[in-house]
Amino acid sequence: MARALSLYVEADTFVQKLDPMVKLLYILIAILIPFVILPFRWVGAVFILLSCVLLLYAKVFPRVLPLLGFSFLILISIVIIQGLFMPGNKTPAVEIFGLTFYKEGLLYALTLCIRVLDVLLAFALLVLTTRPSDLIQSLVKRGLSPRFGYVLSSALQVIPQMMSQVDSIMDAQRSRGLETEGSLWVRLKAFIPLIGPVVMSSLLETRERAMALEVRGFSASGKKTFLYEREPLVLDKILQWALIASLVISLVARFTVL
Amino acid sequence: MNKKSMWSFSFSTPVLVLIPVAVGINYVGKLFAQVLRLPLWLDSIGTVIASMLSGPIVGAISGAINNIIYGLTMDPISFVYALTSAAIGLTVGIMAYRGRINNLWRAVVVGLVVALVAAVVSTPLNVIFWGGQTGNVWGDALYAYLIAHGVPVWLSSFLDELVVDLPDKVATVIIAFLIFVSLPKRLVQMYEGEEALEKLD
Numbered sequence: 270m271a272r273a274l275s276l277y278v279e280a281d282t283f284v285q286k287l288d289p290m291v292k293l294l295y296i297l298i299a300i301l302i303p304f305v306i307l308p309f310r311w312v313g314a315v316f317i318l319l320s321c322v323l324l325l326y327a328k329v330f331p332r333v334l335p336l337l338g339f340s341f342l343i344l345i346s347i348v349i350i351q352g353l354f355m356p357g358n359k360t361p362a363v364e365i366f367g368l369t370f371y372k373e374g375l376l377y378a379l380t381l382c383i384r385v386l387d388v389l390l391a392f393a394l395l396v397l398t399t400r401p402s403d404l405i406q407s408l409v410k411r412g413l414s415p416r417f418g419y420v421l422s423s424a425l426q427v428i429p430q431m432m433s434q435v436d437s438i439m440d441a442q443r444s445r446g447l448e449t450e451g452s453l454w455v456r457l458k459a460f461i462p463l464i465g466p467v468v469m470s471s472l473l474e475t476r477e478r479a480m481a482l483e484v485r486g487f488s489a490s491g492k493k494t495f496l497y498e499r500e501p502l503v504l505d506k507i508l509q510w511a512l513i514a515s516l517v518i519s520l521v522a523r524f525t526v527l
Numbered sequence: 528m529n530k531k532s533m534w535s536f537s538f539s540t541p542v543l544v545l546i547p548v549a550v551g552i553n554y555v556g557k558l559f560a561q562v563l564r565l566p567l568w569l570d571s572i573g574t575v576i577a578s579m580l581s582g583p584i585v586g587a588i589s590g591a592i593n594n595i596i597y598g599l600t601m602d603p604i605s606f607v608y609a610l611t612s613a614a615i616g617l618t619v620g621i622m623a624y625r626g627r628i629n630n631l632w633r634a635v636v637v638g639l640v641v642a643l644v645a646a647v648v649s650t651p652l653n654v655i656f657w658g659g660q661t662g663n664v665w666g667d668a669l670y671a672y673l674i675a676h677g678v679p680v681w682l683s684s685f686l687d688e689l690v691v692d693l694p695d696k697v698a699t700v701i702i703a704f705l706i707f708v709s710l711p712k713r714l715v716q717m718y719e720g721e722e723a724l725e726k727l728d
Binding site: 274275276304336339340342343346347350351353354355356377378381384385388389392393396401404416417419420421423424425426427428430431432434435439449453456457459460461463464465467468469471472473474475476478479482483487488 | 539546558559573604662675679713
């Protein structure tokens with residue numbers, strides 16, 4: 270039986286124990302303040318620093334690097350392309366291999382890097398320190414329909430099951446003579462016979478799964494209860510109000526000082 | 528058989544079970560595209576099939592949930608593009624409802640429209656997050672060439688996204704169409720008819 274998908278890292282700090290809703294609120298604020306309310310580079314940098322400290326404290330910092338991998342490549346290409354070609358480029362900054370990088374483009378690239386890192390790290394904080402099932406449960410407690418809660422958690426279970434079929438289908442079709450290597454056209458043609466069986470079997474299964482759920486009273490009306498109850502922490506409330514306060518303060522700062 | 532309204536927000540149990548499977552199909556499509564080293568993503572086949580089976584709302588929800596799950600388990604930036612995925616589901620759902628996608632030619636047209644919609648929705652996100660780039664080598668090379676020659680950033684970014692999306696979305700809709708037409712009738716009816724399964728009583 271395949272394990273449910275998750276990036277959660279087991280550790281015993283307050284970050285893991287926190288209400289997932291507080292972490293969602295943190296993401297919202299880490300996006301709203303540096304993007305909309307106070308769009309300055311240093312504000313973004315403060316949030317990056319804050320996220321890094323929390324990630325370090327939660328003992329998940331090493332797991333952040335693989336998450337950054339893909340974005341990192343784009344960020345490098347952003348520095349190159351904006352530094353060389355941005356329309357507003359005027360002041361030459363450095364010259365490497367006969368190519369002139371401009372100050373305006375590089376500063377713009379820096380802004381983009383700070384924004385991307387800010388968003389990525391804020392989400393990483395949620396994703397690495399929260400069990401997906403806990404997140405779903407707390408969303409359902411706050412009013413998300415339990416039926417949608419089921420959709421989310423069942424996706425986390427169905428995906429590994431479907432992925433585990435991939436290798437055996439490859440082998441089965443190859444043994445029937447399907448070519449999976451060669452020219453682009455050959456590989457493209459192989460796609461349908463490969464994906465077809467997974468799609469068919471999983472769509473046909475939906476019929477049975479729907480019936481099985483109905484038989485167990487999935488559509489029954491009435492109040493749903495939870496198998497696990499989470500003890501609310503005092504810290505949840507404190508941090509929640511601290512985050513709301515920071516939002517208010519930044520709004521006040523925006524409309525008075527600036 | 529008379530269909531439900533296109534914009535119905537009442538979800539039968541089969542529909543709710545379909546959504547996770549659609550997300551799973553997206554994952555498997557992406558995986559096979561990688562294994563076969565295809566120059567396409569093919570990561571929204573499930574969303575397209577779900578829209579064909581049960582309309583724009585379910586398609587849009589499948590798309591959005593796909594990116595939420597992907598964001599939770601693979602790459603957090605994916606959350607941001609939930610908007611694009613939802614728009615893809617919405618577009619296919621509406622087009623499938625208005626005129627049945629019953630031949631390959633129509634599937635190609637739907638693919639073109641989907642690519643256009645996906646590019647329109649993604650462009651502002653790309654500009655906010657990546658200064659207009661997409662992370663695709665060919666698209667970004669075009670982008671660099673265009674802005675170096677004085678083309679406005681928004682247009683360059685749109686074309687950057689579009690060159691990547693056109694072949695990918697057309698291929699995605701064609702594949703989804705080929706799968707859709709070979710589905711057993713009783714399965715298709717379960718989704719497009721009145722909620723047959725819940726009428727057991």
